[in-house]
Amino acid sequence: MDRAAIIGVGMTKIEKNKVRDTFADMVWEAVNKALSDAGMTIDDIDNVVTTSSDFWDGRTISCMAVGDASGAAHKNVSCVEGDGTYGAFYGMTRSLSGSYKTTLVTGHSKGSQSVSSLITNSAFDPIYERALGMDMVTACAMQARSYMHRTKATPQQLAMVSVKNHGNALRNPLTQLPMKITVKDVLESEMIADPLRKLNCSPISDGCAAVIIAHESVAAKFKQKPVWIKGVSFCADSFFLGDRDLSRARSLTEAAKKAYAMAGIKDPKKEIDVAEIYDAFTYQELMWLEEMGLADDAMAGKLLEKGEFNIDGRLPVNASGGLLSGHPVIAAGLYSMAAVVRQIRGDAGGFQVKKAKTGLVHGVNGLGGQSHCVFILDKDK
Amino acid sequence: MSDQFKGIEPMVYNSKINVPYSWWAGDTASKFYITLRDEKKIMGTKCTACNKVFLPPRKVCPSCFTENTQWVNISDEGTVITFTVARRQFAAIPNDRKVPVIWGMIKLDGADTAMLHYLDEIKPENVTIGMRVKAVFSEGRKGTIRDISHFKPVK
Ligand SMILES: [Zn+2]
Numbered sequence: 001m002d003r004a005a006i007i008g009v010g011m012t013k014i015e016k017n018k019v020r021d022t023f024a025d026m027v028w029e030a031v032n033k034a035l036s037d038a039g040m041t042i043d044d045i046d047n048v049v050t051t052s053s054d055f056w057d058g059r060t061i062s063c064m065a066v067g068d069a070s071g072a073a074h075k076n077v078s079c080v081e082g083d084g085t086y087g088a089f090y091g092m093t094r095s096l097s098g099s100y101k102t103t104l105v106t107g108h109s110k111g112s113q114s115v116s117s118l119i120t121n122s123a124f125d126p127i128y129e130r131a132l133g134m135d136m137v138t139a140c141a142m143q144a145r146s147y148m149h150r151t152k153a154t155p156q157q158l159a160m161v162s163v164k165n166h167g168n169a170l171r172n173p174l175t176q177l178p179m180k181i182t183v184k185d186v187l188e189s190e191m192i193a194d195p196l197r198k199l200n201c202s203p204i205s206d207g208c209a210a211v212i213i214a215h216e217s218v219a220a221k222f223k224q225k226p227v228w229i230k231g232v233s234f235c236a237d238s239f240f241l242g243d244r245d246l247s248r249a250r251s252l253t254e255a256a257k258k259a260y261a262m263a264g265i266k267d268p269k270k271e272i273d274v275a276e277i278y279d280a281f282t283y284q285e286l287m288w289l290e291e292m293g294l295a296d297d298a299m300a301g302k303l304l305e306k307g308e309f310n311i312d313g314r315l316p317v318n319a320s321g322g323l324l325s326g327h328p329v330i331a332a333g334l335y336s337m338a339a340v341v342r343q344i345r346g347d348a349g350g351f352q353v354k355k356a357k358t359g360l361v362h363g364v365n366g367l368g369g370q371s372h373c374v375f376i377l378d379k380d381k
Numbered sequence: 382m383s384d385q386f387k388g389i390e391p392m393v394y395n396s397k398i399n400v401p402y403s404w405w406a407g408d409t410a411s412k413f414y415i416t417l418r419d420e421k422k423i424m425g426t427k428c429t430a431c432n433k434v435f436l437p438p439r440k441v442c443p444s445c446f447t448e449n450t451q452w453v454n455i456s457d458e459g460t461v462i463t464f465t466v467a468r469r470q471f472a473a474i475p476n477d478r479k480v481p482v483i484w485g486m487i488k489l490d491g492a493d494t495a496m497l498h499y500l501d502e503i504k505p506e507n508v509t510i511g512m513r514v515k516a517v518f519s520e521g522r523k524g525t526i527r528d529i530s531h532f533k534p535v536k
Binding site (some may be wrong): 019020056063118120121126127128131132133135141144146149190191192194195196208238241242243246247271 | 386391392393395398404406407409410435436444455462463464465466467468469471472473474475478482484486488494495496497498499507510525526527
């Protein structure tokens, strides 16, 4: 199969409330940063994929409103509604299709402009569930309890994820919440929805990220060192929460297995050097690590305690600070992807890890992780 | 930000999206709600390929991609699979529910999948995974999920 590589990344700073930027303004900034990172001009871009959510943007066909700022005029522009990693997946297939060589993928959202509880409540089935008033936080709180019940993961271990990721964010100037906090701070923060306290939850954020994905025939033509997409897969599980074992993520296990197989990875625990994982809530980092085989079942909390996922540990996880330190939904997966790309290129700055040949990027869409996308990126083709 | 915008006050455009919308429930949910409203009975659909009983009932089995053609009666008693307690009055919570609001994922006897609903008549600190609960039906049922008022502990 032909190969594709990521040859440029650009991100705005993640902020609580970007009062001076419209959606298109954020896109303009991220796209120009990505072009400059790649050493390209907009004329070098063959086609564009934008990623956004109409409900979050408060408009229909939200993606079309950022086409101008993405340089999509007179180009084939298409849209994905979901996490940025899904946009990148589609962008990659376009670069591999033979019709295009280079694809610009953007993802944006502004949590600050609406009411996230109402937006995520609308993800529930309108006929059977929505009127009960649950939202993403309460759905994930149920999942957290279910996961903790099955694995015996402790509130202290969950808190340690928060301490680690907010601490890592001190090294990344793009994050919204760099913080030096303690386990005690987390355990004493406001209880939002049992068992999730405020510091177990990612903040509401604004931001845009862009990546440029090229076919192998042009990947080395521009300024940047290509980072190769070695494996990728995404899988979805049942829609209704009650259909699933919420303490598990079957679709993630499946997606990870397929991505490893495609990348020729036999022992992911040994072969993955660095990972950016969808940590919208603390428990998710532990749960997803186990479900994708990067930690043994019910062991992620123990390994975390040993420091294995620290920035200088065996497998640095969310060295960028993760979503706990800034969570522009939709754009999230592209931020994670950009962080791993920079790790592999060796230009992650303050949050650079020692060894970063092979990296894993993980994105989520849907309530309680209904669907998952896993990318394996590599320095070598 | 370029210098030309220095000192300019950020303006905001306040708006509200409010579009009336009628969701037709479809044949499957209509039957479920009519039975719930008129007979205070909970029914699920069954897949004849994998024999799973789905609650809430739906037309298609998510595993087999076959049509669920059978209806089965489901008990109004079941087990709490997981739960949460909202401590903040989130915007999505209906006006008639004040925190602490407890939601449970409840697997009713006779169903293979769990449904979401409120747990009540119990203190939040006493709710446990595995506890047995029973449906309390609402007065004046209108054919909505809230025709079940909540689930309460089985004494
Ligand atoms: Zn079936």
